[in-house]
Every structure is written in structure tokens, then in C-alpha cells.
Amino acid sequence: MNRREFIPLTASALLLSACSTRSKFQSYNGPQVTRVVVEKSSRSLWLMSGKKVLKKYDVDLGFTPRGHKEYEGDGRTPEGSYTINRRNPNSAYHLSLGMSYPNAKDIAYAKSIGKDPGGEIFIHGGPTLRGDRNKPDWTAGCISVTNKEIETIYAMVKNGTQIDVLP
Numbered sequence: 001m002n003r004r005e006f007i008p009l010t011a012s013a014l015l016l017s018a019c020s021t022r023s024k025f026q027s028y029n030g031p032q033v034t035r036v037v038v039e040k041s042s043r044s045l046w047l048m049s050g051k052k053v054l055k056k057y058d059v060d061l062g063f064t065p066r067g068h069k070e071y072e073g074d075g076r077t078p079e080g081s082y083t084i085n086r087r088n089p090n091s092a093y094h095l096s097l098g099m100s101y102p103n104a105k106d107i108a109y110a111k112s113i114g115k116d117p118g119g120e121i122f123i124h125g126g127p128t129l130r131g132d133r134n135k136p137d138w139t140a141g142c143i144s145v146t147n148k149e150i151e152t153i154y155a156m157v158k159n160g161t162q163i164d165v166l167p
Helices: 003-021 103-111 147-156
Strands: 035-039 043-050 054-057 080-089 096-099 123-124 160-165
Touching: 043 147, 054 147, 080 123, 096 147, 123 147
Parallel strands: 035 160
Antiparallel strands: 035 043, 043 054, 080 096, 080 160, 096 123
């Protein structure tokens, strides 16, 4: 290999390695997110600091978006007040923040109808399956944003933050 061939190959390799080392973990030093608000009817998520909106995102929901989640497999996204209670840096959906669903009321209702309330409700990145791309309300009950957006949300929202999911 002569010098003319080597320089473009080296430059290409450096560019590719720089792209592949980009971290999905961001840092955030702004105002504290005190509340996450999701309005299902408008497919919107707001990150709030007190009464101030810090960020707004469009979201996808469960495949049966209307109504409160009643049991596992119903495709609904829960409605009500919960907290962000866990983080998954190795999520199948890029990154994810877990919600404290089901609460005692959710468990009692599901039990009263002979069902399991389900769980594992998260705010997470976009679909990984080709068939779900560009398909609205594709999740099993979670709240989905793009991978780039979940990186920002993951950095800004801490465990213990209240999340209110409105109809």
C-alpha cells in the first residue's frame, strides 16, 4: 500500500471509530426536573421544573391507548400519578426509565377481575423491530420517544421524580 492509499483509509477509519464511540449517556447540569407530565390525548410529554416547562416531546403509547391500564396484555398505558423508580442502561429500547406501576389500587382492581396487573412500564427509546418503525402507538403500554430524546430524558430525570399520566 502506498502513502496515497494509506491516508484516506486512515482518515476513514478515524471517522468511523469516532462515530462508534459516541456515548448514549449525557450529562445534565440544568434546573432539576421536579415532575414529568404525559398527556395521552395529545401524545405529549413535558419535563417540568416547578411550573416551568424545560422540554416537550411527542410520544407513542400502548397499542390500545385509550383508558387506564387494567391488566397485563391490554395494550394500555397507565393513567395516574406514579414515580420514576428505576433505570435500565441496557434496555432493549436504547435506554429506559421505569414507572412505579402497578400501585396498590392497580393491583387490587386487576385482582378483582381475576387478572394480573402487569408491570414493566417504562419511558424508553424507539422501536427496534422493523415492523414497528413509523407505526403509532406500538408499545405494549410504555411511553416511547426517539433514542436521541431518551438520552436527554435519561440524563435529566432522576429516580423519585413524580410522573403524572393524564388521559
